[in-house]
Amino acid sequence: MNLVDLRIFACVARHPSLGAAAQELHLTPSAVSKALRRLEGDLDTVLFDRSAKQLVLNASGQRMLDFSKSMLTLADQAKADIMGNRAVIECKVAAPAILLWRHAPVLMRAMQAYPDASLSMQTMFEDEALAALLRGEVNHAIVTSEVIEGRGAHWSSDWQVTSLGDMHLQLVAGKRHRLAISLSSGLTAASANELTRAALPQPALRASSSQILAYDFVSPSRSLFCGEQRGSRSDGWRDDQLPRKIRYWIDDLQLLLSTVKSGQALAYLPEFALADAELLRIEVSDCAFHCHEQVWLVSNAKNAPHWQHALAEFMSATSKDTA
Structure with missing residues (x-):
């Protein structure tokens, strides 16, 4: 029994067909089939129920999959920890697009300590990200508190969670929006010059609820975090108040942002969207609610190599520094 055959076995176990596994492994189906036969020969046990179109794990195969995951994890941990920052690391992180948008720069900085590392950021809604973590397909998932507190089907007692701080939502307008132009004209020249000399960002524009509700909004029809269809509640705005x-109903994040920046509509977005110079924050003077989300990094702590713990610590410390 060798690690190469175990990796091939683990890959085949999570795919619907041998051909799909072979494509991921960059091997021929024949090579994959030989590796499986070799492993079954070493164990003197059949691991799959075979049909013309697919392989299905039998009871022995399921037990072997659990063993193989532990063995492969220990092997990867040993190699990464012994090699230190010379390790060839493939860091895989799954999260909703909106959370990757927020944390991608920090992830990139964290992996700079490993010159031969690669970073794969995979866009998935929260439950999908946790399911991928449970299957061992990613090292980390980034999710919000609602999923952490729910701890549903895709949760493991081996996991640890690391706080990445709060994410606050703000009413946002493009600089070309009529309301933004109108409110910006109210800033005095003296105030603008003072901000320029101090190198400070432009302050929030202030408006009343009656002013902002006179304009169109754009919103996703489903939550950008969990993917659930929530209609007008999808972005956190309190339409009951x-x-x-x-x-405009737009679920694609980039298209939604383009609509806001073009001045077509207002939107309720996370505060880090304001890093875009084309967007402005509008503070609603008589708005009684505030929406925020706590964000967490979920990692499999069992037999995790040092670099995974270091990444979690770096991201936690950085989120506190920027809070």
Whole structure:
């Protein structure tokens, strides 16, 4: 029994067909089949129920999959820890696009300590990200508190969670939006010059609820975190308190941002969207609610190599520094 055959076996176990596994492994189906036969020969046990179109793990195969995951994890941990920052690391992180948008720069900085490392950021809704972590397909998942507190089907007692701070949502407008132009004209020249000399970002524009509700909004129809269809509740705005006219429903994050920056509509977005110079924050003077989400990094702590713990510590410390 060798590690190469174990990796091939673990890959085949999570795919619907031998051909799909072979494609991921960059091997021929014949080579994959030979590796499986070799492993079964070493164990003197059949691991799959075979049909014309697919392989299905039998009871022995399921037990062997559990063993193989532990053995492969220990082997990877030993190699990474012994090699230190010379290790050839493949860091895989799964998260909703909106959370990757927020944390991608920090992830990239964290992996700079490993010159031969690669970083794969995979866009998935929260439950999908946790399921991928449970299957061992990724090293980390980034999710919000709602999923942490729920701890549903895709949860393991081996996991640890690391706080990545709070994410606050803000009413945002593009600089070309009519309301933004109108409110910006109210800033005095003296105030603008003072901000420029101090190298400070432009302050929030202030408006009343009656002013902002006169304009169209854009919103996703489903949560950008969990993917659930929530209609007007999808972005966290309280339409029961301040009912809006949502003219545009857009689930694609980039298209939604383009719509806001073009000045077509207002949107309720995480505060880090304001790093875009084309966007402005609008503070609603008579708005009684504030929406925020706590963000967490979920990692499999069992037999995890040092670099995974170091990444979690770096991201936690960085989120506190920037809070």
